[in-house]
Amino acid sequence: MATEACCQAIGILQSHSFLNNFNHHQKLQINLVKFVTRDCLSSNGLSSRGSNYSGQRNYGIVRSSASQTSVVDPVSSPSRSNTGETNKKSSEAALILIRHGESLWNEKNLFTGCVDVPLSKKGIDEAIEAGKRISSIPVDVIFTSALIRAQMTAMLAMTQHRRKKVPIVMHNQSEQARTWSQVFSEDTKKQSIPVVASWQLNERMYGELQGLNKQETADRYGKEQVHEWRRSYDIPPPNGESLEMCAERAVAYFRDQIEPQLLSGKNVMIAAHGNSLRSIIMYLDKLTSQEVISLELSTGIPMLYIFKEGRFIRRGSPIGPSEAGVYAYTRHLALYRQKLDEMFQ
Numbered sequence: 001m002a003t004e005a006c007c008q009a010i011g012i013l014q015s016h017s018f019l020n021n022f023n024h025h026q027k028l029q030i031n032l033v034k035f036v037t038r039d040c041l042s043s044n045g046l047s048s049r050g051s052n053y054s055g056q057r058n059y060g061i062v063r064s065s066a067s068q069t070s071v072v073d074p075v076s077s078p079s080r081s082n083t084g085e086t087n088k089k090s091s092e093a094a095l096i097l098i099r100h101g102e103s104l105w106n107e108k109n110l111f112t113g114c115v116d117v118p119l120s121k122k123g124i125d126e127a128i129e130a131g132k133r134i135s136s137i138p139v140d141v142i143f144t145s146a147l148i149r150a151q152m153t154a155m156l157a158m159t160q161h162r163r164k165k166v167p168i169v170m171h172n173q174s175e176q177a178r179t180w181s182q183v184f185s186e187d188t189k190k191q192s193i194p195v196v197a198s199w200q201l202n203e204r205m206y207g208e209l210q211g212l213n214k215q216e217t218a219d220r221y222g223k224e225q226v227h228e229w230r231r232s233y234d235i236p237p238p239n240g241e242s243l244e245m246c247a248e249r250a251v252a253y254f255r256d257q258i259e260p261q262l263l264s265g266k267n268v269m270i271a272a273h274g275n276s277l278r279s280i281i282m283y284l285d286k287l288t289s290q291e292v293i294s295l296e297l298s299t300g301i302p303m304l305y306i307f308k309e310g311r312f313i314r315r316g317s318p319i320g321p322s323e324a325g326v327y328a329y330t331r332h333l334a335l336y337r338q339k340l341d342e343m344f345q
């Protein structure tokens, strides 16, 4: 069902590579599947004590490798802009990961897991701030968990995006839901971003800890025990999921549904949770089960990866759109931002 829903969702608003969108006179290069029925690491954003998550070191490596690589420019490449090849091959695709902003239960220091709690006021502000950071990074498709805090984060972040496309939540759970949510304008579809919500990206299920206060639980069961429940790789909390179990469904979903999008040149944003994202980062960065233990993600800090030649390259967390030489940008992304400048200033 997830596969079907996802394919339809992607088909719905499948747009060509982001840069093509800018030339309004350009013949559209869209392999648009018929709508509906067919249709940086910032040091405060991600850290891992004692691991290779030294932001400074990694930024340097990434930047130098990027500068040595020749990146095809889809804007000026006639072969790409005139032959409709854009959708099939892209030299790179952006992948933004964002942990939801602070929730009302984060604020109260409660284990949340799969309980569907909304953002706090601070979380709303964090999501908007995150949106500013990625406002010049292309987004063609958004994946979120089924939980409202991740969805709020994605939507609030997108209110800040300079491209001003409209994120539209896909509803493929039934034929009727599909039919009733159809869009009948090609132009409108081009100005939209499909949002695919999936339980596989949910926070790990925290079992009988859900709703308990983290500090009180540590006082009761001991700090060590609670740390083991919270951060060990393969030890689940009582009747809950271990990180390993969470990774089984989150990484499988990433590989089955999200990687093909990146492979086809789509720029993807994932709004999800501390542990579902930890497991995905473990996969992207090839962390060991030991290394992932100390990986912590802050709420509301977007992390950018570039998918290129089958590899994921961590770029860091983009800063604001006004920053000229943001390390997180590749040449490809800088061109996108330049186009936005031309369009909207």
Ligand SMILES: O=C(O)[C@@H](CO)OP(=O)(O)O
Binding pocket: 106, 110, 111, 112, 113, 114, 203, 206, 230, 274, 275
């Ligand atoms: O309560 C939760 O769902 C998670 C994330 O807030 O907690 P932890 O920090 O233990 O991963």
